[in-house]
Amino acid sequence: MRATVRTREKPGPLDYLSxxxxxxxxxxxxxxxxxxxxxLMVFSFNNSRRNxxxxxxxxxxxxxxxxxxxxxxxxVNSLTIALVSTALSVVLGAATALLLWRFRFPFxxxxxGALSLPIVVPEICMGVALLVFFTKVVPWPTNLIWPFNLGxxxxxxxxxxxxxxASVVRARLASFNRExxxxxxxxxxxxxxxxxxxxxxxxxxxxxxxxxxxxxxSLDDFVITFFTSGPDTTTxxxxxxxxxxxxxTPEVNAASTIxxxxxxxxxxIALRMQGPDAAEAAHK
Numbered sequence: 001m002r003a004t005v006r007t008r009e010k011p012g013p014l015d016y017l018s019x020x021x022x023x024x025x026x027x028x029x030x031x032x033x034x035x036x037x038x039x040l041m042v043f044s045f046n047n048s049r050r051n052x053x054x055x056x057x058x059x060x061x062x063x064x065x066x067x068x069x070x071x072x073x074x075x076v077n078s079l080t081i082a083l084v085s086t087a088l089s090v091v092l093g094a095a096t097a098l099l100l101w102r103f104r105f106p107f108x109x110x111x112x113g114a115l116s117l118p119i120v121v122p123e124i125c126m127g128v129a130l131l132v133f134f135t136k137v138v139p140w141p142t143n144l145i146w147p148f149n150l151g152x153x154x155x156x157x158x159x160x161x162x163x164x165x166a167s168v169v170r171a172r173l174a175s176f177n178r179e180x181x182x183x184x185x186x187x188x189x190x191x192x193x194x195x196x197x198x199x200x201x202x203x204x205x206x207x208x209x210x211x212x213x214x215x216x217x218s219l220d221d222f223v224i225t226f227f228t229s230g231p232d233t234t235t236x237x238x239x240x241x242x243x244x245x246x247x248x249t250p251e252v253n254a255a256s257t258i259x260x261x262x263x264x265x266x267x268x269i270a271l272r273m274q275g276p277d278a279a280e281a282a283h284k
Contacts, residue, residue: 037260044253061250062258071255074239081150081225081235082218085157089214090207092158093165097206098199100166101173118160119167127227130156134228149233156228157218164217165210172206173199209271216266220259 044062048055065071100112118126134152176199184194222237229238236259243252 040253041257041260044250044257046250046253049249061254064251065254065258068251070234071236071239074234074236077150077233078219078236081153081157082215085154085161085218086211086215088154089158089161089165090211093162093210093214094169094203094207096162096166097169097173098203101170115163115166118163123160123221123223126156126160127224130159130224131227149230152228153225153233153235156224157221160224161214161217164213165207168210168213169203169206172203172209176202212266212269216263219266220263 043054045057045059046054047058047060096115100108100115130152180198181194184198185191189197220237221235222241225235226238226241229235234242236255240252240255240259243249243255
């Protein structure tokens, strides 16, 4: 009769977290990262024009934000830009991801590298480049300068948003079983019918996640928008920046809190759409 020798399993990363020093380190890191945001949100309810001392709880500054016509117009501008740029970014990003996933062609690695440039290039560089483009390099007569309106900001946001959409959708396509498409074509389905009935339903979670990610990035973008916006096209982040140049008041905190809540909510929905149950939800 052989004796069974039990080998001790190698502890995983989660096992190490059970030790109290690492738990303490994770807790301290979390507090360090999120305490400024929590402080900002708490002091948005402060019943004082100064943010140094807590004077009591109030919702007056949220009422002031919601009744400020300049802030509301800036938020409408941001929302319009985000919606239009998201719709166009999803179409362009999905087509790019499908092209890179399905076809082989010369200079494909170069195109893949160029696709990641808007993600890794600093926003200040993109902002300056777009500023030069819209003022000097437009393919129109030299006496015609591109107006700094919502159209310019939308084009600028598409230039970096579609790369994120393409990356998310392509990651989703990596899990696609190509035999399903081959089976559909063997049964008489055309290329268009295979795309509509087989491939796009599989892409849906990635499309939703990419759209929400592009919407969030466009809604709270400041650097690129600052370089491509004009005096009559102020967006919500640019408006908040103009308010804090004088002083950080609870009204600024309230406006920032609204933007943080919207951004976090949309990011959470995007992460949820990429979860393991996203594929089942797309077919229901």
